[in-house]
Amino acid sequence: MNLKSSLLWTGSLRIVTRGLTIIKTLILARILTPAQFGIFGIASLVLGFLETMTETGVNVILIQEKGDIKNYINTGWVVSIVRGFLISSLIIFMSPFIITFFNSLESLYSLRLISLIPIIRGFINPAVVSYQKNLKFNSEFKFRGSLILFEVVTTILFGLIMRSEIAFVLGMITSSFLEVVLSFAIISPRPRLEFNFKKLKILLSLGKWITFAKIFDYLFSHGDDIVVGKLLGVYPLGIYQQAYKISTLPITEISETFQKVTFPLYSKMVAENASIKKIYLKTLLTTSLIIIPFGIVLYLFPKEIVILILGNQWLSAAPVLQVLASFGVVKTIANSSFPLLLANKRQDLVMALTLIGIIGLGTTIYPLVNIYGLVGAGISTIIGSLVMIPPAFYWVRKLTND
Template identity: 25%
Template structure:
């Protein structure tokens, strides 16, 4: 147990540094590019994002998750997965290359042909380093990943800004992704100190595929429906409105993705190590859930309160139509960590079939609801997203929690007080924002609201003796 705590402490530090550095750099470059580019140019990338994301999920094939949970993986496992990923990426690039014209015709945007054919090269580039990255994750070598990811991200960000400044428009966004992928791949080969052997073992393919294909199907389903709104908005509305939506969504995802990825990068391998100890797994998982919700939910609620001055200050007034999209997406995003961690428990227990069923149910609701309410416009789609996310979070908590005796009742007892406190504070501060704070300068508005919200939130949590406060104090102490 001491060894696990030591690895968790070191891994968490470097994982937060990786995720924090990545988020800060992406945040800054997003602000700069949003000022240099027009909303419709972001909308064009939003139109093709689903095809690239599905391609990435198919290249992975769920083999990466399978490698992490395989405790005795050897060179045969790694080499086999490497070549399967590589051949898959080449095949999928060919599919995207020849179907690009169909996508352009669907959206009535001829430029999408070239955008897809160029940006999908990233699938092949990334396939060369998926296994190396997995090895480093499995071994909790996050310090090495920090050394290679951050420089690659900085260089690609600078290149993207330069391209945008020189008038390359949407191609600056493509350049950013390809340059980063290439630099990260080259460095992963150097730092991971692992090269594939020319081995493709049929038994290993069967073993990893047996678990991985369900994870892959789940990922494809989630990716498809996660980008469903991009297709609907891009098809039935406009590239400009899609640009507002994608910018709002990227800002909304910053805090939740930061904390989820930071914790999950470390805790998934560690939870896998105590997978057979039900009591220990339940304890670690419950503390992790409480901690993430305690940290993420106030950030999302606060951002909803100061959404208008926040977007105006960062992105300028041309992006203000994105404010209501941003606020509704924030409400939906509160449930993302709970939903995601519950599905992780099923994967840890080897029940990727349950994850697939839950994901299919989730996405079916999202699909049916979207086309039933599309006539109410983008706002109808967003309210549908909130309703579906609440419903599936409840269902997932009930189903997944049974594997570790931490079901809906126990999770509700831990999560509802935290969420109720945040929503109450958010309502009060939203009223004050509209009644008084709006007169202030945007910077002072954001700072004053932020300090007051944080102090009152922590004060109430401490006075009411929330269980999570003990977890936070222990974490700070250590």
């Protein structure tokens, strides 16, 4: 499958996914309150943090692997299962401390329920990465599209019936069950409960930089949520998270579509010792020409967009939406180097770039939030992304010099 066809299928999946997500938000934002969104936001923050802290990098390594992925499937699956039970146990154990940290007793039930998700996800067939590895993005479109449709429909139904933030968690649980079933029903090879210590050492050795990079990326992407939830509470957290999603949704989805396609493409080009510079620059230019107009629209019409998508009760999201529109553009440019660095197996540089972003975010967010509230959090995210751009372009230049 060529680059144009790959972009078409991946872009279509992103459009379908985010289109359905917008429909879900349109409906549930008029049923649930910002505080209820914030309660779920705390539970999802904890799940995301622990999933990131225990990330093994198996999927990325399987894509990078030049040979048959069968050699690592069984061990990777066992690791995934053990990881799922570990994450679940940690959520249960940490729940009392989490609700104290965020001063949100009402988050306890959501935390306990969401602890089921990593156990279920642990049983997903690791061979699902074969679609991306082999550039079969048409098959991935059908697989992922079915899952997101199922999750959106079930979440909306639970929301209409229960009028509770628990609807989000139940939608994730049912979708995770379906993914496990489909991953074994339609994808091969199918793993077995076999464990090879030597292969585990290889996976962990190759994946260590990915693990660190994922941790840093999570802290960079959600450090602002943690600070907002801690300093301002669940209601402002719900407002901020929805503004963040709206502002970055069209921009980051476009950029991530390009990144998802170019990573396996760059990996193949590196293996064949082909020149990457031209296609990288072309991809960066094309992405920039698409995302900048989206950023301008979000900046000029924040109130209208908030009312259209979320409704009048969310109008306090408009000022931060305006700030975060600029963040989406800057972040896309900063992250454009990631697929190229990963293709060259320079996970250490991805980690270093993300660490630079965290330093920029971490040194500014507390004073800015204390002074400007939610808008201050948005400004801090822009600073974090801006400081990543110079070193990112420097390393890209070094790696693409033929």
